[in-house]
Amino acid sequence: MSATLLALRQITFGYRRERAPVLNEVTFALRSGRILAIVGPNGAGKTTLLSVLLGWQQPWSGAIELAGRPLASYTRSERGRWLALTPQSEHTPFDYSVLDYVLMGRAPHLPPLAMPTAADYAIALGALEQVGIAALADQPVPQLSGGERQLMLVARAMAQQPKLLMLDEPTAHLDLHNKARLIQIMHRLRSQGVTLLMTNHEPEVVLAVADDVLLMEAGRPPVFGPLDQVFTEAALSRIYQLPIRLVEVEGRKQVLWT
Amino acid sequence: MTAAALQSVVHRNHRRQQLLWLLAAMTLVVFALSLLLGRYPAPGLLDWSRLGEDDLALRLVLNLRLPRLIAALLLGMTLSAAGMVFQLLFSNPLVEPGFLGVSQGAAFGAAMAIVFLGGAAILTQIAAVGFALAGLGFSYLLARRLRYGGWVLRLLLAGIAVSALFSAGVGLLKYLADPLTQLPEITFWLLGSLASITWGKLLGVAAPVSISLLALWFFRWRLNVLALNEETAFSLGAAPGRERLFLIVAAVLPTALLISISGMVGWVGLIVPNFTRRIFAADTRFGLPATMLIGGIFVMLCDDLARTLLPGEIPLGILTSFFGALAFLGLMMLQPSRPKS
Numbered sequence: 001m002s003a004t005l006l007a008l009r010q011i012t013f014g015y016r017r018e019r020a021p022v023l024n025e026v027t028f029a030l031r032s033g034r035i036l037a038i039v040g041p042n043g044a045g046k047t048t049l050l051s052v053l054l055g056w057q058q059p060w061s062g063a064i065e066l067a068g069r070p071l072a073s074y075t076r077s078e079r080g081r082w083l084a085l086t087p088q089s090e091h092t093p094f095d096y097s098v099l100d101y102v103l104m105g106r107a108p109h110l111p112p113l114a115m116p117t118a119a120d121y122a123i124a125l126g127a128l129e130q131v132g133i134a135a136l137a138d139q140p141v142p143q144l145s146g147g148e149r150q151l152m153l154v155a156r157a158m159a160q161q162p163k164l165l166m167l168d169e170p171t172a173h174l175d176l177h178n179k180a181r182l183i184q185i186m187h188r189l190r191s192q193g194v195t196l197l198m199t200n201h202e203p204e205v206v207l208a209v210a211d212d213v214l215l216m217e218a219g220r221p222p223v224f225g226p227l228d229q230v231f232t233e234a235a236l237s238r239i240y241q242l243p244i245r246l247v248e249v250e251g252r253k254q255v256l257w258t
Numbered sequence: 259m260t261a262a263a264l265q266s267v268v269h270r271n272h273r274r275q276q277l278l279w280l281l282a283a284m285t286l287v288v289f290a291l292s293l294l295l296g297r298y299p300a301p302g303l304l305d306w307s308r309l310g311e312d313d314l315a316l317r318l319v320l321n322l323r324l325p326r327l328i329a330a331l332l333l334g335m336t337l338s339a340a341g342m343v344f345q346l347l348f349s350n351p352l353v354e355p356g357f358l359g360v361s362q363g364a365a366f367g368a369a370m371a372i373v374f375l376g377g378a379a380i381l382t383q384i385a386a387v388g389f390a391l392a393g394l395g396f397s398y399l400l401a402r403r404l405r406y407g408g409w410v411l412r413l414l415l416a417g418i419a420v421s422a423l424f425s426a427g428v429g430l431l432k433y434l435a436d437p438l439t440q441l442p443e444i445t446f447w448l449l450g451s452l453a454s455i456t457w458g459k460l461l462g463v464a465a466p467v468s469i470s471l472l473a474l475w476f477f478r479w480r481l482n483v484l485a486l487n488e489e490t491a492f493s494l495g496a497a498p499g500r501e502r503l504f505l506i507v508a509a510v511l512p513t514a515l516l517i518s519i520s521g522m523v524g525w526v527g528l529i530v531p532n533f534t535r536r537i538f539a540a541d542t543r544f545g546l547p548a549t550m551l552i553g554g555i556f557v558m559l560c561d562d563l564a565r566t567l568l569p570g571e572i573p574l575g576i577l578t579s580f581f582g583a584l585a586f587l588g589l590m591m592l593q594p595s596r597p598k599s
Contacts, residue, residue: 051489054489054492054493055492056489056492056493076492076495076496076497077495078495079495080493080494080495081495083493084493085489085490085493087487087489087490090486090487090490091349091487092349092485092486092540093349093350093351094346094351094485094535094540095535095539095540096482096539096540096541097539097540097541099267100482100539100540100541104482104483104486104494105494107480107483107494107495107496108494108495112480113476113477113479113480114479115479115543116479118264118268121264121267121268122260122264125260125263125264125267126260129260134260134263137263137267140539160494
């Protein structure tokens with residue numbers, strides 16, 4: 001059994017002290033080389049949890065350990081080499097080329113004021129090739145479609161070569177073809193030893209890639225466990241307040257709702 | 259495929275680097291020609307050999323034109339670089355350092371010195387720097403107390419409010435000013451000019467200005483990362499709060515110092531960076547040095563016109579606005595941006 005990469009103990013966090021916390025005693029341990037899906041209704045605190053895991057927001061209480069060390073003990077660039085985040089979307093008004101944008105993923109590997117080298121450009125190009133948009137390398141970012149932009153953000157996080165890759169709704173803007181490709185990319189990264197953590201609203205994506213699931217509900221401690229134990233009809237019906245059924249079609253599980 | 263793609267990227271960077279060297283060479287040529295250009299002994303270029311014989315010509319070149327030209331070069335480099343830094347950090351192609359209360363603060367300080375302190379050059383300069391930095395300080399403190407929007411938006415809103423307050427103050431001072439002596443002086447200050455630059459004035463600001471420019475130049479690639487939204491920059495190992503504040507100070511400080519000796523020189527910080535991005539794309543690794551050089555060339559040329567076109571001096575700010583706008587319009591019309599796919 002592989003070692004624990006990320007351990008959270010009783011993480012509680014909110015944006016305002018006078019209100020109820022958004023994250024309530026979140027506890028789980030993620031082993032390395034696994035894919036964790038964070039599932040829950042809108043407003044359950046999924047994106048907030050990613051912010052806290054990144055170290056961007058400090059929890060009110062509780063402890064986060066990355067590879068057995070407190071997250072706070074990592075230096076900034078060290079943390080940038082361990083953790084990467086693909087945000088849901090990102091706005092830039094400037095005509096960056098896709099390659100120059102992805103190249104920024106190399107920042108934590110460079111000394112603060114150094115220029116990227118040819119090796120860094122090669123890694124960025126490789127990441128674009130892996131997500132299948134190498135042909136767009138010279139395109140200006142503002143002209144990309146929503147899906148291409150999302151793949152580009154995934155490529156930037158891959159150029160970071162992190163040990164733990166966090167993706168915030170990575171399939172939200174993708175068509176079926178690109179969704180299938182992203183699932184394939186996630187499987188490949190896992191086989192290379194990268195641990196993945198994603199928030200997702202699409203049950204079929206969760207069913208296709210996740211090893212573990214964290215079910216989040218506003219106002220309740222979340223539930224963590226292997227996919228088949230946590231991602232159940234009863235649990236899904238409860239958090240989404242809809243009658244939900246899991247059915248098997250041609251060997252693949254699917255979600256049905258009415 | 260990767261090898262070929264990498265080859266083409268390396269080639270592209272090489273080309274941009276060459277273009278930078280070309281701009282640097284052009285800067286030197288413009289500098290040298292501007293030194294010889296003037297209205298003594300006749301309008302046109304001074305004969306190089308004359309410098310050995312004509313003592314007046316030599317002194318004119320060394321004591322009047324040279325400090326003025328260096329000031330024009332530094333002013334152009336600083337306003338453009340600071341403009342690009344601000345546009346990147348605020349994710350807005352339409353801002354410049356003046357937006358944080360700096361320009362209007364400097365104008366208010368200068369107008370105050372002219373109306374109440376007799377308008378001695380050194381007092382005007384000190385008041386302009388003081389109020390420019392006070393404008394930045396007020397904007398910063400105010401932004402911390404605003405309860406609306408993200409940090410970047412708050413800073414911008416606070417800057418606009420502070421600018422408006424100072425601008426009201428300038429209006430009041432103009433109204434109070436003696437229309438025969440003080441008002442023209444304020445008006446000329448607001449139009450900007452390098453006519454009164456001396457070695458003394460230049461050397462007073464040259465060191466901090468050069469150091470700031472150098473600091474910005476060292477951050478030329480890093481600036482790309484700091485331009486991303488804060489959480490993303492953080493995830494890439496940056497300290498966005500601290501590093502951005504450093505860059506803002508490194509952009510505003512030399513701007514305030516130079517405005518204090520030149521008066522307001524408009525639109526350079528807004529137009530030159532946008533012009534540069536059209537040629538060099540957004541990557542500031544090449545764009546920032548390029549905008550410094552283009553800005554330097556541009557202000558040197560405008561100042562050449564300011565001092566030679568007419569027997570009298572034309573305010574520099576008028577020329578930078580006019581030719582800046584023309585060049586920018588021309589570029590936008592000649593090179594339409596690629597259609598949206």
